[in-house]
Each structure stands twice: as structure tokens, then as C-alpha cells.
Amino acid sequence: GAVVSQHPSRVICKSGTSVKIECRSLDFQATTMFWYRQFPKQSLMLMATSNEGSKATYEQGVEKDKFLINHASLTLSTLTVTSAHPEDSSFYICSARSGGQYFGPGTRLTVT
Amino acid sequence: AQSVTQLGSHVSVSEGALVLLRCNYSSSVPPYLFWYVQYPNQGLQLLLKYTTGATLVKGINGFEAEFKKSETSFHLTKPSAHMSDAAEYFCAVSEGQTSYDKVIFGPGTSLSVIP
Numbered sequence: 001g002a003v004v005s006q007h008p009s010r011v012i013c014k015s016g017t018s019v020k021i022e023c024r025s026l027d028f029q030a031t032t033m034f035w036y037r038q039f040p041k042q043s044l045m046l047m048a049t050s051n052e053g054s055k056a057t058y059e060q061g062v063e064k065d066k067f068l069i070n071h072a073s074l075t076l077s078t079l080t081v082t083s084a085h086p087e088d089s090s091f092y093i094c095s096a097r098s099g100g101q102y103f104g105p106g107t108r109l110t111v112t
Numbered sequence: 113a114q115s116v117t118q119l120g121s122h123v124s125v126s127e128g129a130l131v132l133l134r135c136n137y138s139s140s141v142p143p144y145l146f147w148y149v150q151y152p153n154q155g156l157q158l159l160l161k162y163t164t165g166a167t168l169v170k171g172i173n174g175f176e177a178e179f180k181k182s183e184t185s186f187h188l189t190k191p192s193a194h195m196s197d198a199a200e201y202f203c204a205v206s207e208g209q210t211s212y213d214k215v216i217f218g219p220g221t222s223l224s225v226i227p
Contacts, residue, residue, distance in 0.1 A: 032212040043202060044156075044217045051212075093155065097211045101146070105155040 002028045004096055006104035013084055013111055020080045021107045023050075023094030029074035030096035035067075038091040038106075050077040050094075084111040114139045114205045116218035124224040131190040133221050135177075135203030138184065145186040146204040146215065147177055156202070162186060163209060173197070198225045 003026040013019050023033055031052045036044040048069055049057040056069035066088075068080040081088050093106045119134040137143055147159040160171025167179040177188045186203060203218040 030211065034214055036217075041222075043219045046214055046216060049212070049214055095215070097209070097213070099209075100158070100161070101206075101215055103156045108153075 002026075002096075002098045002100070002102045004094060004102045004104040006092075006094055006107050008107060009105060010108045011110070013109070015085055015111055016083055018080055018082045019084055019109060020078055021092055021094075021109070023077045023079070023096075023104055025075045025096050025098070025102075028096075028098040030077075030098065031074060033071060033077040033094055033096045035069065035077075035079050036093045036095070038093060040091075044093060047079075052077075081109065084109070086111045114143070114207055114216050116203050116205050116216060118201075118203055118218040118221050120221055121219065122222045122224070124226055125193045126226045127195055128192050131175075131188070131193045131197065131223065133188040133201050133203075133223065135186045135188065135218060136184050137186060137203070137205045139205055139207055141207050144206040144209055144213075145177075145179060146206070147171065147175070147186075147188050148202045148204060148217075150200045150202065150220075152199075159188070159201075193223075193225045195225050195227065198223055 005024045007022045033050040035047045038044045047062045050069045050071040052071045058064045071077040089111045095103045115138045117136050145162040148156045160169045162169045162179045170176045175190045202220045206213045206215045
């Protein structure tokens with residue numbers, strides 16, 4: 001099956017700094033990717049839909065200026081958490097569809 | 113808008129007993145339905161999915177689910193629980209299978225298996 005990777009798998013950053021998370025489709029092209037956030041012991045909440053070559057579509061309540069999404073190629077989408085704060089600490093998961101839905105392994109962000 | 117509810121945030125069963133995890137959905141079009149499992153500190157693994165056709169869907173690890181349109185349900189079952197089944201289970205719905213159809217997740221059910 002198709003593979004989606006994420007980098008890094010874990011990141012710790014200081015409050016106020018920005019963090020970039022990469023999501024790659026390894027063996028297929030993805031014009032659309034999805035970004036989810038999962039707080040401990042909670043479900044995955046869809047944050048935004050990343051569209052290759054155009055602006056991302058954000059779900060209601062998600063700050064687009066805080067969570068910058070860039071989908072510059074058919075195999076790469078990036079999520080940048082700007083001016084991170086401790087409340088942004090979470091598990092971020094990306095996914096893409098190629099027939100089925102394929103999820104990346106997730107990135108655990110801890111903001112200190 | 114599509115949504116998913118899962119009755120019971122936590123379910124405990126004895127090893128060897130029947131597992132039943134409930135899922136109800138809301139969708140304005142015929143839904144595509146999924147069950148995912150997540151082990152601690154890991155990503156998601158697809159257990160099974162319903163797209164069209166047969167309403168009883170068999171998945172991995174002995175799990176199966178039945179799509180009941182009249183009840184807007186997609187409950188997950190397994191005849192005999194194993195200790196290794198202890199995990200978080202998420203039901204999810206999508207309104208299509210194209211690359212731009214988003215998948216919406218339910219709140220999840222934590223399954224514990226008692227020896």
C-alpha cells in the first residue's frame with residue numbers, strides 16, 4: 001500500500017519559536033493532504049485540508065495564521081506552528097488519499 | 113455535514129468475550145465508513161472499511177462491522193477478545209473516496225481486556 005511519512009517524529013521547542021512538520025507521500029502523488037491534531041486521550045480533529053498549488057482550507061476554529069500550511073509539490077505538505085505555546089503541544093498527524101486513506105505516523109510536539 | 117458518535121468512551125471486556133464497539137454516523141450522502149485502531153503512542157491502523165456492496169465487512173485481526181443504513185450505524189464486533197486488542201478504536205466517516213474527501217473521526221472508544 002501507499003506510504004505517508006512525517007518528519008520529525010518528535011520535537012521539543014521553546015515557547016515563542018516556530019516548528020515545521022513535513023508530510024510526504026512516498027510512492028504516490030497527493031494533490032490533497034489533510035492535517036489532524038490529537039490531544040492526549042482524545043480523537044483526531046481535522047485542522048485543515050492542504051491543496052497542492054493553492055491555499056489550504058481550514059476548519060472552523062483553526063487559526064490559519066498560526067498553523068501555516070504549504071503544499072508546494074505533489075508529494076510534500078508542511079505544517080508550521082508559529083509562535084508555539086504550551087497549549088499547542090499535541091500529536092499532529094497528516095494523511096493523504098490514494099484509493100484508500102493513508103496516515104503518517106504522527107509528530108509529537110512538546111512546547112516548553 | 114458529516115459526524116460520528118461512539119457510545120461509550122471506555123469499554124471493558126473479559127478475555128475471550130465478545131467485543132462490541134458502537135458507532136453511529138450522520139451524513140448527507142451515502143457514507144464511506146471506517147474503523148481504525150490506535151495503540152499507545154502510535155499512529156492509526158485501518159481495521160476495515162465500508163464503501164459499497166456487502167454490508168457486513170470483515171477486517172483484520174478477526175474484527176468485522178455491519179453497515180445498517182436504517183439505523184445509521186456501523187458497529188464493530190469481534191467474537192473473542194484477546195489481550196492484544198486493548199487499544200483506542202476510532203470510527204470515521206467520509207462522503208466520498210476521492211483524494212479531496214476529508215475523513216471525520218468519532219471521539220474514540222478505549223477498549224480494555226481483562227485477563
